[in-house]
Amino acid sequence: MPELEKEREVERPQRSKLREKIRQDKEKVGSFEKPKVECPECGSRSLVQDYERAELVCNECGLVVDSEFIDQGPEWRAFDHDQRMKRSRVGAPMTYTIHDKGLSTMIDWRNRDSYGKSISSKSRAQLYRLRKWQRRIRVSNATERNLAFALSELDRMASALGLSRNVRETAAVVYRKAVDMNLIRGRSIEGVAASALYAACRQCSVPRTLDEIAEVSRVSRKEIGRTYRFISRELGLKLMPTSPIDYIPRFCSGLNLKGEVQSKGVEILRQAAEKELTSGRGPTGVAAAAIYISSILCGDRRTQREVAEVAGVTEVTIRNRYKELAEQLDIEIIL
Ligand SMILES: [Zn+2]
Numbered sequence: 001m002p003e004l005e006k007e008r009e010v011e012r013p014q015r016s017k018l019r020e021k022i023r024q025d026k027e028k029v030g031s032f033e034k035p036k037v038e039c040p041e042c043g044s045r046s047l048v049q050d051y052e053r054a055e056l057v058c059n060e061c062g063l064v065v066d067s068e069f070i071d072q073g074p075e076w077r078a079f080d081h082d083q084r085m086k087r088s089r090v091g092a093p094m095t096y097t098i099h100d101k102g103l104s105t106m107i108d109w110r111n112r113d114s115y116g117k118s119i120s121s122k123s124r125a126q127l128y129r130l131r132k133w134q135r136r137i138r139v140s141n142a143t144e145r146n147l148a149f150a151l152s153e154l155d156r157m158a159s160a161l162g163l164s165r166n167v168r169e170t171a172a173v174v175y176r177k178a179v180d181m182n183l184i185r186g187r188s189i190e191g192v193a194a195s196a197l198y199a200a201c202r203q204c205s206v207p208r209t210l211d212e213i214a215e216v217s218r219v220s221r222k223e224i225g226r227t228y229r230f231i232s233r234e235l236g237l238k239l240m241p242t243s244p245i246d247y248i249p250r251f252c253s254g255l256n257l258k259g260e261v262q263s264k265g266v267e268i269l270r271q272a273a274e275k276e277l278t279s280g281r282g283p284t285g286v287a288a289a290a291i292y293i294s295s296i297l298c299g300d301r302r303t304q305r306e307v308a309e310v311a312g313v314t315e316v317t318i319r320n321r322y323k324e325l326a327e328q329l330d331i332e333i334i335l
């Protein structure tokens with residue numbers, strides 16, 4: 001997705017600096033030890049290298065620190081599913097999005113033994129019963145049942161919002177952390193799951209508004225906001241204020257605007273940031289105003305109402321912000 005790429009672009013300099021540091025540290029401690037780097041979000045030194053997905057992930061807050069790691073995957077190649085199944089010697093990678101991290105035993109659904117020979121009908125019945133019981137004991141107690149439910153809820157919402165794999169993993173880590181710290185008590189599982197997803201979106205620089213999360217969640221926007229503030233405080237998630245630029249690609253595509261309008265909008269926001277016109281104001285409102293202005297400048301005009309609807313802000317907010325931007329940046333708008 002090119003929009004996602006663009007959003008990631010912003011973080012590049014920081015990433016390459018970090019990668020350089022990892023390289024230097026590696027040389028210092030010898031290549032067999034883990035690199036000693038800190039998570040830029042929470043300062044934790046407990047970073048996990050997820051080679052399967054080429055990511056460096058923070059164990060504390062779930063931030064994906066680096067996503068272009070050297071691939072340490074299998075040395076063999078496979079060109080179709082059959083080949084892959086035949087050649088792989090291990091199961092699926094560990095994941096935070098399954099309650100037991102995907103590490104428990106799965107009895108294969110195929111009625112074949114390890115040589116690929118068909119299993120006799122007598123053993124087949126036995127295998128069927130084994131499978132059934134394995135499924136039942138996999139989620140054994142109430143805590144695990146709740147976790148399994150929460151993670152399936154996260155997955156459902158993430159799918160509805162079209163969020164990528166690393167956002168899902170990050171959300172799962174945040175949720176598990178909240179469980180470990182006993183923060184679920186007295187709160188709904190759905191509410192905590194939704195706010196974990198909201199936090200994960202911000203950490204991964206693909207922010208969604210509370211309204212967007214609320215739309216796919218089973219709880220209200222108000223509850224998500226309240227729960228989010230609580231867990232982010234308790235877990236010490238130091239989330240950087242969201243940049244209005246992060247919202248531009250999504251809002252523009254929601255309004256069916258061309259790339260030209262999008263880049264003009266980003267340019268306006270960069271200038272606005274230089275003059276400190278964006279700090280202390282709601283990022284969605286500022287982004288909406290910038291899009292409103294750039295749509296007019298590019299001759300592909302959208303009304304304040306249309307922009308307001310996509311951005312989830314009021315028309316009054318857009319009016320105030322766009323006047324401010326136009327005035328301070330000397331942009332002449334002919335209505
Ligand atoms: Zn962290």
